Amino acid sequence: MVQDITRPKESSGSNLPEFDANNSQFPASAPAANPVFYRTYSRKLSETRRESWAQVSQRTIQGLADLGNFTPEEQELIELTQRSMRCLPSGRWLWVGGTNWINKPENFSGSYNCTSTNVVDWRAFGLMMDLAMMGSGTGAVLEPKYTNQLPAIRNRLNVTVTREIGEVPDFLREDQTHVAIEGNAVTISVGDSRQGWVKSYQTLLELSSDDRFTGEVDVSIDLGSVRPAGERLKGFGGVANPVKLPELYARCTKVLNRAVGRKLSSIECCLLIDEAAACVVAGNIRRSAGMRQGSSEDAEFAGAKDNLWQQDDQGNWRIDPDRDVLRMANHTRVYHHKPTLQESIDAVRKQFYSGEGAIQYAPEAIARSNADILTTPELKAEFIQAYEAGNGKQWIQERYPSMPILELEHRLERYGLNPCGEILGINFHCNLSEVHLNQIDPLDYEAQEQAFTAGALSVAALLNHRFQEPRYQYSREVDPIVGVSFTGLFDFFVHAFGTEWLRWWEAGRPDTLTGMQFKEREKEYLSRWKEIVHRVVGEYCDRHNIRRPNRCTTVQPAGTKSLLTGASSGWHPPKAQRFIRRITFRKNDPVALACLDYGYSIVPSQSDKDENGNLLNDPFDSRCTEWLVEIPVEVPWANIPGADQIEIEKFSALAQMDFYLQVQKYYTAHNTSATIELREDEVEGLATRIHQAIENNEGYISAALLARFDAPFPRLPFEKIDKATYERLQAEVVERRSTNDFYAALVQHDGGDLIEAGPAGCDSDKCLFSDTKKEG
DSSP, rough: GGGGGOOOGGGOOOSSSEEEEEEEEETTTTTTHHHHHHTTTOOOOOSBBBBOOHHHHHOOOHHHHHHHTTOOHHHHHHHHHHHHTEEEEHHHHHHTTTTTTTGGGGGGGGSSSEEEOOOHHHHHHHHHHHHTTTTTTEEOOOOHHHTTTSBOOOOOOOOOOEOOTOSOOOGGGGSEEEEEEEEEEEEEEESSSSSHHHHHHHHHHHHHOOOTSSSEEEEEOTTTTTTTTOOBBTTTTTTOOOTTTTHHHHHHHHHHHTBBBBBOOOHHHHHHHHHHHHHTTTTTOOOEEEEEEEETHHHHHTTTTTOOOOOOOOOOOEEEETTGGGSSSEEEEEEEOOOOHHHHHHHHHHHHSOOOOOEEEEHHHHHHHHTTOOOHHHHHHHHHHHHHTTHHHHHHHHTTTTTTTTHHHHHHHTEETTSOOOEESEEEEEOOEEGGGGGOTTTTTHHHHHHHHHHHHHHHHHOOOOOOSHHHHHHHHHHHHOOEEEEHHHHHHHHHHHHHHHHHHHHHOOHHHHHHHHHHHHHHHHHHHHHHHHHHHHHHHHHHOOOOOOOOOBBBOOOOOGGTOOOTTTTSSOOOEEEEEEEEEETTHHHHHHHHHHOOOOETTTTBOOTSSOOOOTTTTTTOOEEEEEEEEETTTSSSEEEGOGGGOOOHHHHHHHHHHHHHHHHHHHHHHEEEEGGGGGGGHHHHHHHHHHHOOSOOOOOOOEEEHOOOOOOOSSEEEHHHHHHHHHHHHHHHHHHHHHHHHHHHHHSSSSOOSSSSSSTTTTTBOOOOOOOO
């Protein structure tokens, strides 16, 4: 019976969380926590000192309490759950929360993981560059009904850089961008600020359609006031690196000039957005997260990344230089109708081979985003049917005749996605908190209640922000968005149900009697957590006179933050019971050098090769530019009897899909970010299941697919190892270790400013794009 499925004694979580005596900031199950924390979330206090976890917690908790006007009891709960690593705020908030910088209205967007913007005017392009420079992930909806609102390109531009970066002394630099126009000649003097960069970029785009000009427009770009690489960014953090700023203008001009006499295509819009993103990646943000949504009927959009890489006769790989920047974002195709089985198969096959071309089923997204008026499954199904028939607007009007037309149109466009696809809306900002289920005993219902309550309060606090940009503020007023996510769900359920649950997964999660009992228990947990979040957010909003969000739960990929507690990412299974985790650093990074003192090994990255194309082995080789720190990892339940016999990497795509839909149905109100791994022989089966889920209104919206290959590749982020190898590598780490105090090791190597400025908007390896190029 269902009630008989209890956690076996060997997996007791009564001592969760357990902290390492030599690593007391973080749980013993998280050996990668120190490197990731000091690389990504810890701000500089002085030339040689960085924040500890306690100091980051103090800063961010106080920032939330002040913004959210928390009661003493609410603040105490946030402190309890964050210090115990059971619930954390967003990665963005860990970086900027509680700083003076984030208290300025023009910087509020820097608090948010992710955004989405409909591309309807030149301002949308500028807004997305501004968001990217503040570290927010950017989604862009590029369907023709939006991009056709852009003006036609009428002016050919001739761009020249007249003064190089840093030529103006720092005491004479201008912060703001100035534009001077004389006849058909324009001078753009770029200001030394985020706003200065953005205005110069947006101005260039606007010049292409400005009807005041009578011929070709000569544009002079003055970069003299822009601070050179290496100078500190005092407010946001990190240092300047405007290496790609000079070429931004020429590359954008090339795209614009090709379109003279017509409107931009969706891909040309992508290129303009992504050129700015590439500039930001090389500026002061390490990586960028982006989502571009195009029409299912847009063939050019569907094939935008086809043959992006090509091999020459010598076997060297070369990327198309004109399309290189398209790598900065995921591309998803929006379907406003139920795709056919063949369309589903074609889409899954394309994703298998290219990683692109996912189906997004918009009617389900819109229905979920109107949960306050579609309050029953019957109403939801009825609306979806009406929407697909082209009568969605009429259906709502008949039932809500007094609804303002602007709000009605807004409701029908709530299918924009953030870069990792877990948030739904239009012109939105979203801040995500994250419950670390691997730190909570499955039988401790009070701790679960506390963690999800804290997560709800953390995200609700940011609803007090008022945005300066009207399109974002209007969305905040009529459709406030929050997201409470979790990570470590797989670990949690292993602790709850034991090895038998793993064997059921290995069998494909079949609907046997035991399987149905497991699903019922999963449902109980997921539904309880969802109820807690929506109740707490609603009560908070009522007390503070804020409109209640109609959807509050989601699951993000949870890449980087999961490493702080050693959780399996989001809802996903871990890569294996034991593996080598490789984390990327620039060569001679102080954190990486501290890792070396702490006993971890370092190897050159995949991109570092000798003259014959062989991987380098010596990290101190002069040809090496980037390091991989290798950390042996063992999941906390690896030694449960029988767990070692389960081959996690062979879990079927259909089993993963089944678990995703379970989470989507019983916990998630937005969307569940999913990366389903599959082999070639699983393509048609998975496509058929996706088609079936959409056809039957089972809640499917969109999922990323990742091809599995059995052939080994060197120096991947994850490499499975067996128990004997793990124990040997761990013993070698201890033998090499020269200090048990990671922070003390870091202080010895630290100096100067942080090169990187906090995490990217969606801090997951599933939706982040670096500036690294493929090597032959």
